[in-house]
Amino acid sequence: MIPFLDLKGINAQYRDELKEACNRVIDSGWYIQGNECKEFEKEFAEYCGTKYAVGVANGLDALTLILRAYKEFGIVCDDDEVIVPSNTYIASILAISENNLTPVLVEPDINTYLIDPEKVESKITSKTKAIMPVHLYGQTCQMDKINEIAKKYNLKVIEDSAQAHGAYFGNKKAGNLGDASGFSFYPGKNLGALGDAGAVTTNDEELASTIRALGNYGNHKKYENTYKGINSRLDELQAALLRVKLRHLNDEIEKRRAIASYYIKNIKNEKIILPTLRAEDNHVWHLFVIRVSKRDELQKYLLDNGIQTLIHYPIPPHKQNAYAEWNNDNYPISEQIHDEVLSLPISGVQSLEDTKKIVKKINLFDFA
Ligand SMILES: *Cc1c(COP(=O)(O)O)cnc(C)c1O
Numbered sequence: 001m002i003p004f005l006d007l008k009g010i011n012a013q014y015r016d017e018l019k020e021a022c023n024r025v026i027d028s029g030w031y032i033q034g035n036e037c038k039e040f041e042k043e044f045a046e047y048c049g050t051k052y053a054v055g056v057a058n059g060l061d062a063l064t065l066i067l068r069a070y071k072e073f074g075i076v077c078d079d080d081e082v083i084v085p086s087n088t089y090i091a092s093i094l095a096i097s098e099n100n101l102t103p104v105l106v107e108p109d110i111n112t113y114l115i116d117p118e119k120v121e122s123k124i125t126s127k128t129k130a131i132m133p134v135h136l137y138g139q140t141c142q143m144d145k146i147n148e149i150a151k152k153y154n155l156k157v158i159e160d161s162a163q164a165h166g167a168y169f170g171n172k173k174a175g176n177l178g179d180a181s182g183f184s185f186y187p188g189k190n191l192g193a194l195g196d197a198g199a200v201t202t203n204d205e206e207l208a209s210t211i212r213a214l215g216n217y218g219n220h221k222k223y224e225n226t227y228k229g230i231n232s233r234l235d236e237l238q239a240a241l242l243r244v245k246l247r248h249l250n251d252e253i254e255k256r257r258a259i260a261s262y263y264i265k266n267i268k269n270e271k272i273i274l275p276t277l278r279a280e281d282n283h284v285w286h287l288f289v290i291r292v293s294k295r296d297e298l299q300k301y302l303l304d305n306g307i308q309t310l311i312h313y314p315i316p317p318h319k320q321n322a323y324a325e326w327n328n329d330n331y332p333i334s335e336q337i338h339d340e341v342l343s344l345p346i347s348g349v350q351s352l353e354d355t356k357k358i359v360k361k362i363n364l365f366d367f368a
Contacts, residue, residue, distance in 0.1 A: 002345055002354045004308040007187055009349040010252075011194065014244055018194070021240035028236070033216075036239040041199070043246055044183075047166070048175035050201040052208035055234025056215050059162040059184020062198040063095035063132070065232065066158050066180045069210040070130070071099060072227055075156065080129040082158075085115035086318060087334040088134040092160045093317050095182070096132070104128070105318060105326070107333045111276040113137060113289070113341075117145035124149075130156040135164035135174050137312070138190070138286035139278060143169045143177045150178075158182070161201075163286040165191040166253050168279075175201035185242055190256070190286050191249050197238040255348035256285035259355050263288060263344065266359045271367045273340075287312055288346045295340050298365055305361045310343045 011018060025036060037055050045053035056062050070076040078100040084092050086105035096103040104123050109116045115133050131150055133141035141159075150157045157178030161167075164174040165183065175181040185197035200211050210227075213220045218229025260283070264274055273291040277283055289312065292298055299309050316334045318326035344358060 002307045002350075002358065004310050004343070004345050005188055005347050006349050007192070010192075010347060013349065014248060017244045018241055021244050022237065025237045025240045031236050032233055034236050036236045036243065037234050040234070040239040040243050040246070043243060044199055045201060047246060047249070048173050048181075048201045050176045050181075051203045052201065052205065054200045054208050054211050054215070055239060056198045056200060056211070057232040057234065058196040059182055059186060059189075059198040060091045060095060061215065061230075061232040062182030062184070062200045063092065063158065063160060064098050065211045065214050065230075066182060066200055066202075066207070067095060067099045067101060067130070068214055069207055070156060072210060072214070073206075076101065076129045079127065081125060081127045082130045082132055083115075083120055083123055083128060083155075084132045085134050085136070086331040087113060087313075087316060087337050088136060088160065089162070089313060090317055090320065090322075091162070091184075092132055092134050093323070101129075102127070105329075105331060105334075107331055108136075108337065110333050110336070112139065112278060113337060114139065114141045115146075117142045117149065120146065120149055124153050124155075128153065128155060130158055132158045132160055133178070134160040134162075135167055137275070137289050138163050138167055138284040139275075140164060140167045140169040140174055140177065140282060142278070147178065156180070162186075162189065162198075164284060165189065166249055167284045168282050176203070179204065180207055185238070190252055190284055191242065191245055193238040193245070194241050195238055197234050197242060199234065252348040253284045255350075256346055257283070259346050259350055260285045260288055262352075262355050263346075263359065266363075268363050269365060269367070272362065285346055287343045289341050289343050291337070291340045292342060293340060294367055295342050298362075299342055301365055302358075302361060307358055307361060308345065311338075311341060312343050313338060 041053040082096045159178045159181035161174040162184035167174045180202040185193040214229045215232040218227030
């Protein structure tokens with residue numbers, strides 16, 4: 001079976017370095033908020049091109065804490081609105097509702113699957129305080145247009161970069177394209193820990209320091225609580241492992257690009273819609289997503305031929321039971337995307353032989 005993602009294989013590439021990092025943490029006697037976390041934050045901020053990175057427990061917390069900090073600043077209040085794409089992963093939206101804010105869904109562009117800036121402006125009301133563009137599948141959103149709209153209406157721009165470590169827009173990277181950005185290092189992401197982990201990046205010193213406090217019970221100083229905070233910290237072990245993985249991230253991205261370009265050149269089935277690239281060198285291919293009307297049939301056929309694929313995502317946010325208030329709303333582009341997308345296997349350890357087999361089987365699929 002060709003797996004969708006061979007996580008064990010990915011981490012096995014760095015086994016010696018990862019074990020060395022574990023040993024260093026074990027022997028240090030310091031397991032929370034120590035040197036590894038500090039160094040990783042420095043290295044990750046440098047990688048993204050931002051002044052600050054703050055390690056947190058996961059990607060959802062990263063996004064939640066950014067909005068929470070803006071609430072503490074009085075920039076955002078209960079029941080204010082945050083614009084977010086209607087086809088995103090549920091975590092983007094949970095971060096908004098968790099803060100007692102109202103997510104306002106905006107449809108994506110059917111070709112790039114990214115929030116459509118043309119549709120953002122008509123959704124802005126006097127309660128709108130922020131836009132959360134999601135760099136879905138590993139490609140950055142149209143950030144020039146989004147930032148222009150944000151400037152015009154005085155909105156904060158919070159990037160969801162959970163799938164886009166290292167992706168560029170122009171000469172800047174994801175994480176450095178708005179006011180603040182949330183990253184996830186969930187094991188399956190392009191930069192994956194060996195457990196849960198996340199980070200916020202920003203150039204705003206006050207925001208960085210407030211998020212650091214909010215994730216540590218709300219204190220800047222031990223036992224002196226400024227906010228009613230939470231416990232959301234990046235532990236030393238994950239930080240040490242992430243420092244190893246970060247050194248190899250560009251290599252992982254290049255290998256993914258080679259597979260993506262092989263897929264794009266060689267998949268010749270006219271019923272299959274291949275990804276649309278906004279700029280050749282930008283996409284980091286967290287997911288390689290094709291669109292096809294007989295999606296479920298194709299997925300079953302590939303599985304019967306020993307190829308595992310996944311669907312990102314099968315149910316759009318507005319059809320989830322958790323958001324019953326939206327269940328009767330219409331987001332036709334999102335619904336079509338959720339009915340038709342299929343993610344093909346892609347990773348830095350996938351062999352050319354496997355990639356060739358996947359292409360060959362797809363090209364032989366009979367749509368009749
Ligand atoms: C993975 C992901 C998240 C959440 O990250 P966790 O670390 O799993 O909490 C948020 N947004 C998007 C787009 C994601 O893909």
